[in-house]
Amino acid sequence: MKILVINCGSSSLKYQLIDMDNESVIAKGLCERINIEGSKLTHKAEGKEDYVVESPMPDHSVAIQLVMDALLDKEHGVIASTDEISAIGHRVLHAGTIYSDSIVVNEDVKKVIRECFDLGPLHNPANLMGIEACEKVMPGKPNVAVFDTAFGMAMPEKAYMYAIPHEYFEKYSIRRYGFHGTSHMFVSGEAIKFGNLDPKNAKVIVCHLGNGSSISASIGGKCVDTSMGLTPLEGLIMGTRSGDVDPAVLQFVMNKEGKDINEMLNILNKKSGVLGMSGGVSSDFRDIAKAAEEGNHLAEVALDAFRYRVAKYIGAYAAAMNGVDAIAFTAGVGENDVNTRKAICAYLGYLGVEIDDEANNTRGKNQVISTADSKVKVMLIPTNEELAIARETLALV
Numbered sequence: 001m002k003i004l005v006i007n008c009g010s011s012s013l014k015y016q017l018i019d020m021d022n023e024s025v026i027a028k029g030l031c032e033r034i035n036i037e038g039s040k041l042t043h044k045a046e047g048k049e050d051y052v053v054e055s056p057m058p059d060h061s062v063a064i065q066l067v068m069d070a071l072l073d074k075e076h077g078v079i080a081s082t083d084e085i086s087a088i089g090h091r092v093l094h095a096g097t098i099y100s101d102s103i104v105v106n107e108d109v110k111k112v113i114r115e116c117f118d119l120g121p122l123h124n125p126a127n128l129m130g131i132e133a134c135e136k137v138m139p140g141k142p143n144v145a146v147f148d149t150a151f152g153m154a155m156p157e158k159a160y161m162y163a164i165p166h167e168y169f170e171k172y173s174i175r176r177y178g179f180h181g182t183s184h185m186f187v188s189g190e191a192i193k194f195g196n197l198d199p200k201n202a203k204v205i206v207c208h209l210g211n212g213s214s215i216s217a218s219i220g221g222k223c224v225d226t227s228m229g230l231t232p233l234e235g236l237i238m239g240t241r242s243g244d245v246d247p248a249v250l251q252f253v254m255n256k257e258g259k260d261i262n263e264m265l266n267i268l269n270k271k272s273g274v275l276g277m278s279g280g281v282s283s284d285f286r287d288i289a290k291a292a293e294e295g296n297h298l299a300e301v302a303l304d305a306f307r308y309r310v311a312k313y314i315g316a317y318a319a320a321m322n323g324v325d326a327i328a329f330t331a332g333v334g335e336n337d338v339n340t341r342k343a344i345c346a347y348l349g350y351l352g353v354e355i356d357d358e359a360n361n362t363r364g365k366n367q368v369i370s371t372a373d374s375k376v377k378v379m380l381i382p383t384n385e386e387l388a389i390a391r392e393t394l395a396l397v
């Protein structure tokens with residue numbers, strides 16, 4: 001059975017066609033600059049040359065049609081007919097408080113995605129466009145919505161309620177939701193399997209460290225806490241996002257610099273994090289590490305602060321769960337940055353964490369990186385959100 005996975009941004013569309021018989025990627029690609037001049041599709045298929053189509057894409061429907069043309073193309077394609085695609089799985093950012101699981105799309109589901117435009121202003125409209133484009137181009141094919149907020153919906157009230165007047169929760173559903181949910185679900189599940197842990201009771205902390213970073217605590221695969229909040233701004237220090245910050249800082253800077261709240265949030269989302277802390281060196285962790293090595297003090301502080309914040313959250317989550325069986329690192333930094341993993345684990349001696357330097361010198365594959373004596377199993381587990389979406393889709397169709 002073949003499943004098409006779609007991840008729509010406001011001007012982009014990523015896709016993968018996955019053969020669920022062996023969970024292999026048959027083809028994947030990216031449409032860029034949708035509704036902007038210079039639209040381009042790059043299509044990659046196993047064992048074939050990359051195929052680039054430069055053609056106007058005024059909207060997501062045209063992009064989806066071009067993706068279908070590429071998948072069906074005599075020379076570069078991988079299927080003979082759209083009948084070979086059993087279903088389409090969509091990454092959708094926000095389901096508000098309505099859905100805590102993936103769901104087959106119908107009119108009610110689309111209505112909820114639309115009602116959550118406020119909560120996910122950049123993503124939800126694009127996600128809905130992707131769904132509607134697939135409905136138009138492949139009528140009758142089941143579409144499944146896999147929500148980034150679903151994993152966090154299992155959090156108990158004490159973890160998801162903000163200490164602000166309750167009426168804001170009642171009126172506007174203001175609470176902590178958490179993001180990267182598909183990744184946290186996938187990695188915590190893989191960590192349990194790969195680490196041979198008790199599937200019902202294992203206490204697992206997943207550190208998803210990339211440009212966007214978040215951390216989750218789960219017991220038996222069910223989320224008990226996660227670091228992102230109403231929006232992805234809360235929690236860890238990221239490439240360009242500040243993570244946790246005293247809200248009074250906003251008022252102070254706004255008054256001093258004559259900025260409005262939109263400008264201020266733009267600064268916290270796009271100009272802060274290691275980019276801001278380093279005085280503008282870069283949002284890319286490789287550049288930050290290089291600058292730190294070369295003696296740039298601010299870059300060094302940014303990197304230290306990033307690692308320190310992760311270690312603090314691990315401590316908090318170990319306390320929240322009254323223990324931790326496994327810690328899993330994932331995403332761009334978590335999967336590749338040997339030094340960051342080592343530096344974070346150096347804070348965790350009190351938990352009985354012991355890293356095996358040789359095992360830690362690994363990138364991009366499942367690997368236990370703690371010693372046999374370590375009280376906590378520390379692992380490197382590459383995330384695979386597309387496969388997670390395809391599995392969810394398969395389970396529902």
Ligand code: ADP
Nearest residue numbers: 209210211212283284285286331332333336337
């Ligand atoms: P996102 O999906 O949030 O955009 P990724 O998970 O792709 O981010 O992670 C991107 C980050 O991973 C970049 O900042 C990049 O520098 C970092 N990264 C990738 N490889 C390495 C490496 N070998 N060492 C340190 N950082 C790395």
